[in-house]
Amino acid sequence: MTMKTGGRIRYADSIDPVTTDGRDVDTAIATLDGEGAQQRAHSDDEHLKRLAPAPWDRVPAITDTDTTYYDRPVLKPSVWSVDIPIYYFLGGTAGAALTMGASIQLLSPPGRHPMRRLSELCHWTGIIGSTAGAAFLIHDLGRPSRFLYMMRVFRPTSPMNMGAWILGGAAPTAIATGLFLNRGGVLGVLGEAAGYASGLFGAALAGYTGVLVSNSAIPIWQEARRWVPAMFVASSGSAAASVIAMFSSDERSCRAIRIFGTAARVAEIAATRQVERAASAIPKVAEPLRRGRPAILWKAASTLTLASLAFSLAPIRGRKKTIAAGLLGAAGSLCLRFAVHYLSNASARDPRASFHQQRARTAEQHRLQEHDYAG
């Protein structure tokens, strides 16, 4: 097909198809074996959309105090799609549920103990969350067929590599628990052991994503790195309690889950405030928390969690209340993960956030050094 623009044939369409991938290499006389020769180059429009500068909201100017390069970002925004915040939510929920499941297992004897029903519910939440989460995670990869390459190395410097091992431990042990726990004989013993293992992997699964987010050049998470993992753990706990509470019916199970959920929700709200406080040390870094769509999500998350907390503690009885509290809690946690995702990109797009943060750090070091000399 020949595309015409204004009666003229586009250059790209006028030349031989083998050369229209933007390389202008005539494969009749040259071979494609350069370092970048294997880079697939279709969907140029998508590429251009990412590259094209947005119209300036004010004319960039070089000033002594606040220099940037035409307001262009200094960092690259993440290439992750919404698969990733969904994974944070599913993986986190599964992780916290597995921890809860193992705790119940530890404190109630095997067999027909009523609490064992609750632990089964926890384990199945873990199974569904971790396998569905893994599917989202794999879907987001640029080369999904190479997912297992994550496990060709063991690299503690990469939280994502650690996460692959954690998820690779949590999902199979959760499945083994779901299948074999509360069975007799050798299988039952295997199920018991798998349950404890899944509890440990699950605890790590609930929060490693917080470390993953903190370990980035993005200014807002650099600044708040001491609180982001705690926020993730708490949010996972809140989501797990929300989901499990909606499906548990007996008095004692509900009580246990409500206590766990209340602690998690309070912790989530507290950790969220701490993240905000830490980021606010540099006003420019905290800006995405106050303005724009990510800020709306961020505030909505806390509001939903708070509402869930109020519902679950309200002195009314009934399933409707439990369901309302559960839905609000899960929505709050999901909202928080999406807020993190969009805040990352907002923060990465602002060169001043990086510059101010790094200048403040340098100034602080100088101040300390001068203090040393004076002392």
Added chain:
Amino acid sequence: MEPVLTAAEARVLEHKAAQEDTANRSGRKGFFTDTTLCIGCKACEVACKQWNQLPDDGLLFTGMSYDNTVTLGASTWRHVAFIERPVALSNQDAGAFSWLFSSDVCKHCVRAGCLESCPTGAIVRTEFDSVYVQPDICNGCGYCVVNCPFGVIDRREGDGRAWKCTLCYDRLKENMEPACAKACPTDSIKFGDLEELRETATARVARLHEQGVGEAYLYGADAASQPGTEGLNAFFLLVDKPEAYNLPPDPVVPTRKVKDAWMSFALATVGMMAVAVGSVLVSERMRP
């Protein structure tokens, strides 16, 4: 008459020769980009694209001086920045204006954020001390993209893998200098052994100071001046703040500070386990 070797002896000799060859063609190599010599011709960008057979990025008109390349990316491994300033350089008499050019490139950091965060081990350090992404290993997770404090590495839409400057690994293996350095008409891009480059750079700064360009300084030449990355294997001579060139003033490889995050993770995780056990115990006690 040539001595007759057994197969084993021949193998030993061959191995030795290969080792010597590797020794000759390795060692710490890098770039010294002297921005005061750059004339903004973009020959480095073109040479890079041609040698590495990289696809184009489409055509854009940005209005940012003569910079329509915009930024480094998956298929752009050299990028010339054009800085128009309302101030003159100290030794120039051209009114309140100066035009700075700088050819940006992957810094091949001594401690590289992309390499340390890569979960598959696709990103490796080569015998030339450069940082190299193996395209046959990379699974396109995109974690390196957010871990580069310079915003260099990127994933190309449609390709799905992360790409960046290879320091022309294929050319180095053949004892050739990288395409950009070879093409640079003013020798603004210098390639060589890092130690020699540092000496050249220090001498150049001294010379510029003598000539009255007091603002000249080296960016990322060693660990002392840039502790966050422990120095850059591709460093620069600049005459304005790093920010003017879109370079971070004090970049830090994220893994240097991740201990705080793991600590928070550990405390919170233990806390959650305690709460989980506690909630089961308390619910037992609270039996009405």
